[in-house]
Amino acid sequence: MIVDSCLDPSTRAPIALQYLNQKGVNVATDVKLFLISHWHDDHISGASEVLRACKSAKFVCSAALRCNEFVTLVSRYQSRSMMISSGVDEFAKIIGELESRSKSKKVIIGPDTWALADKRIFFLPNHGIEVFTLSPSDAALTHSFSSFAKLIPTLKSTKNRVIDLYPNHAAVCVWINLGKDLKILLGADLEVHREDSFGWKAIFTSNTRPAGKALVIKVPHHGSSNSYLKEIWTELIDPDPIAVITPFTKGEKPLPTDLDLKNIRQHSKRTYCTGSRTGGKHIKRDSSVEKTLKEFAKSHRVVTGKMGRVTVTFPDSANITGVQVSIQDPAHRL
Amino acid sequence: MYSPEEVRFDPGQVSEETQSQRQGERGKDTDRNVLWLGPPPFTLHKRTESSSISLVTGQREPDMELPNRIVVRLPFPPPTHRFKLLQQWEGELIEIKNEECTAILRDMSHPENPIEEITFSVAEISSSDISLAVPGSIFYLSIGYYDRIDGQRLRTASIRFRRLPAWTMSDFKRAEEEAEKIKGIFGLTKEIRSVERY
Numbered sequence: 001m002i003v004d005s006c007l008d009p010s011t012r013a014p015i016a017l018q019y020l021n022q023k024g025v026n027v028a029t030d031v032k033l034f035l036i037s038h039w040h041d042d043h044i045s046g047a048s049e050v051l052r053a054c055k056s057a058k059f060v061c062s063a064a065l066r067c068n069e070f071v072t073l074v075s076r077y078q079s080r081s082m083m084i085s086s087g088v089d090e091f092a093k094i095i096g097e098l099e100s101r102s103k104s105k106k107v108i109i110g111p112d113t114w115a116l117a118d119k120r121i122f123f124l125p126n127h128g129i130e131v132f133t134l135s136p137s138d139a140a141l142t143h144s145f146s147s148f149a150k151l152i153p154t155l156k157s158t159k160n161r162v163i164d165l166y167p168n169h170a171a172v173c174v175w176i177n178l179g180k181d182l183k184i185l186l187g188a189d190l191e192v193h194r195e196d197s198f199g200w201k202a203i204f205t206s207n208t209r210p211a212g213k214a215l216v217i218k219v220p221h222h223g224s225s226n227s228y229l230k231e232i233w234t235e236l237i238d239p240d241p242i243a244v245i246t247p248f249t250k251g252e253k254p255l256p257t258d259l260d261l262k263n264i265r266q267h268s269k270r271t272y273c274t275g276s277r278t279g280g281k282h283i284k285r286d287s288s289v290e291k292t293l294k295e296f297a298k299s300h301r302v303v304t305g306k307m308g309r310v311t312v313t314f315p316d317s318a319n320i321t322g323v324q325v326s327i328q329d330p331a332h333r334l
Numbered sequence: 335m336y337s338p339e340e341v342r343f344d345p346g347q348v349s350e351e352t353q354s355q356r357q358g359e360r361g362k363d364t365d366r367n368v369l370w371l372g373p374p375p376f377t378l379h380k381r382t383e384s385s386s387i388s389l390v391t392g393q394r395e396p397d398m399e400l401p402n403r404i405v406v407r408l409p410f411p412p413p414t415h416r417f418k419l420l421q422q423w424e425g426e427l428i429e430i431k432n433e434e435c436t437a438i439l440r441d442m443s444h445p446e447n448p449i450e451e452i453t454f455s456v457a458e459i460s461s462s463d464i465s466l467a468v469p470g471s472i473f474y475l476s477i478g479y480y481d482r483i484d485g486q487r488l489r490t491a492s493i494r495f496r497r498l499p500a501w502t503m504s505d506f507k508r509a510e511e512e513a514e515k516i517k518g519i520f521g522l523t524k525e526i527r528s529v530e531r532y
Contacts, residue, residue: 009448066520075513076506098519110519155506159498160470161426250428250438250451280448283441288489289421292477296491298434299453 001033001122001131002054003174003186005047009280009304014046017053019309028055033122033131035060035115036094037188038171039087042248048093052100059098060121060133063114064141064170065091069148076153077162088162115172116141118208130177132210135190139197140169169198173220175210182314183212185236187220191227200229204236213238215323216312222248223256223264233267242325243268244310245334249279249303261334271334272310272327280305306330419443419478423450425493427471430456435467439475458493466495 002016011018020027031054037043051059064070078092102109113121115133122131136144147170151162171188178184193199200220203209215238221227223245233241243264248255254277256264265271280302285293293300308331313324327333423439430436433456441447452475459467467473473495480488 010446066522068517068522071513071516071520071522072509075509075516076501078512095516095519099515102519108518108521110521153501155503156500158466158468158471158500159505160468161472163470279451283447283450286420288479289477292489292491296458296475296477297452297454299451301451302448303438303451304448 001035001176002031002050002057003035004037004043004188005045005050006042006307007046008307010306014050015307017046017050027053031057033058033060035121035133035172035174036062037174037186038062038168039065039091040168040189041087041090042250043189044087044090047090048097051094051097058112058122059094060113060115060172061111062136062144062170062172063116064136064144066111066114067145067148069145069152072152073148073162117202118206118210128177128179130210132175132177134173134175134203134206134209135188135199136170136172137197137199137202137206139195139202140199143198144170169193173203175214177210177212178314181212181215183210183214184216184218185214186218187227189221189227191221191224192229200227200232204229204231214241216242216244217268219243219245219256219264221255222246223260224248225257225260225263228260228263237267241268241270242312242323243271244312245271245273247273247275247277249275249277249301249305254278265334270325272325272331273308273334274310274331275308276305276330279303308332414483416481417476417478418481419476421477423475425452425473425475427467427469427473429469430467433457435459437473442474454493458491459495460493463493463495466497472496472498 002020005014005016007013008015008018017027020031025031034047034050034054034057036047036059051057074088074092074095077088098109098111113119115121115136117133117135117137119133120130121133123129153159168189168191171190173188173190174184174186176184176186190203191199193201196202196205214236217237219227220232245256245264256273256277261271278301283302306329309328310331311326311328313326315322315324420443422442424442425437425439428436428438434453435456435458436451436453439450439452441450456464456467463473473493475491475493477489477491480490482488
C-alpha cells in the first residue's frame with residue numbers, strides 16, 4: 001500500500017517507488033492500494049508515475065474531488081505550461097493514467113474508491129488486515145465544493161498558477177488495522193475546525209469509526225498547532241505511541257515549530273522527524289550571484305533538502321512489543 | 335520640398351494607429367522600433383485636377399492613390415547597454431504581507447538544484463509590474479552584469495513578472511471538452527453535476 005507521493009530531490013523519481021524497488025517488491029503486482037490524501041504539491045508529486053507503475057493497485061482519492069467544480073478546475077488549468085507545476089497539473093496526469101487504463105480494458109475506469117469518513121476501503125480476511133478512511137466528513141465534502149469553485153478562473157482573469165487551498169478539510173485520513181492490537185493512523189493534512197462536523201473533531205466525535213488505539217501515528221499537517229487536538233492523542237492513540245512527523249519547510253513559519261513539538265512530545269516519548277526542520281543545505285553558487293542575492297532578498301533558503309526515512313517494522317503483528325524503528329539520515333529522533 | 339497639404343495624409347489617423355500599436359505590443363522589444371516620421375519622404379506628388387506633377391522629375395504623371403497611413407520601421411537603435419546573465423530563476427509568488435513578498439524559486443540556470451524560498455521587499459518590484467504581483471503570479475528573477483556603453487559595469491538583480499494572457503471564452507470551450515472526458519471517468523452523470531460556473 002502506498003499513501004501519497006513525493007519526489008526524491010536528486011533523482012526526481014517518486015520516493016515510494018525507489019524504496020519498494022530497493023526492497024525487491026514487484027510494484028506492478030504487489031502494491032494493492034494507492035491512496036492520495038489530497039492534491040497539494042507536497043502530497044501528490046509523482047503520483048501519476050506511481051499509478052502507472054502499480055498496475056494492479058486500486059486508486060483511492062477523496063470523494064470531495066468528485067464534483068463538477070474540481071473537474072472544471074483541473075480541465076482549465078491542465079493546459080497551463082510552467083516550469084513550476086501544481087498539484088492540479090499532477091492530478092490531470094493521474095486522470096490521463098486512468099484514461100489509459102480505461103482504453104486498455106475497454107471500459108471506463110475512474111478512481112476505484114472515493115474516500116469518505118468511516119469507510120472500509122480494503123480487507124484481507126486471511127491476514128486480518130483492514131484499511132479505513134476516517135475523512136472527509138459529509139460537512140467537509142459539502143464545504144469543499146464551494147471552496148473549489150472559488151479557485152476556478154473567471155473570464156478575463158489572468159492565467160496565473162492555481163493557489164493551494166487552506167485549510168484542507170477534504171484530506172483523507174487513514175486508519176490501518178494490521179492485527180488485533182496493531183493499528184496505524186496516518187493523519188494527512190487534516191486540521192482542527194471549530195465545528196464538530198469538520199476535521200479532527202468530526203473523527204473524534206464519530207461513533208462509526210473503527211475501534212481501538214493506534215500504536216503508530218503519522219502526525220497530521222506536519223505537526224502544526226492547527227492540527228493539534230488533545231483528544232486525538234488521548235482517545236485515538238496508544239499511551240506510548242511512535243509518532244512520525246514530516247516537516248514542512250516552505251512558508252513564513254516552517255513546521256513543526258518548537259511549540260508544536262512541545263505539544264506532541266508530551267504525548268509521545270518516541271517522536272521522529274523525517275528530515276530537517278529548516279530546509280536543505282545551502283547551494284554553492286558564483287560569489288557574485290550569492291552577493292547580489294543577499295542584497296536583494298531579506299531571506300533566502302533551500303526548502304527541499306535531502307529526504308530521510310523512518311522505518312517502523314512489525315516482526316509479529318500479534319505482538320506489539322517487538323516493534324522496531326530505524327532511521328535514515330537526515331531523519332532523526334526528537 | 336513639400337508641404338503636408340500636398341499629400342493626402344491624416345496625421346491624426348497615423349498617430350492613433352501608432353498609439354494603438356504601442357499599446358498592443360507593450361512589453362515587446364519591437365514596439366520601441368516603431369516610429370512615425372511625419373510626411374513620407376518618397377513617392378510624393380503634387381495633385382492637379384486630373385493628374386500629378388512629380389516633385390522629383392517635374393513630369394506630369396497619372397494620378398496615384400497615396401496611402402492614408404504610413405508607418406516606417408527603422409532598424410533597431412544601437413544598444414546602449416548589454417546584459418550578461420549569471421543566474422536566472424522562475425518564481426511563483428505565494429504571499430504578499432506587510433510589504434514583503436514570499437515566493438518559491440526554481441533554478442532555471444541549474445534545473446537540478448532544489449526549490450528555494452525567498453522573501454523580498456515589495457519595493458523591488460517595478461511600478462509597471464506591481465499590479466501583476468498577486469499570489470499565483472509567475473516572475474523571473476535574473477542576476478547579472480549590466481554593461482553600459484560608457485564602459486561602466488553594474489551587478490544587478492532584476493525581477494520581471496510574466497505578462498500572462500487572460501482567460502478567454504475559447505480557453506473555456508476547449509477546457510469544457512476535457513471536462514466532459516473527466517466527468518465520464520469520474521462517473522459524474524448529468525443528474526448529480528452541480529451548476530456550471532459560466
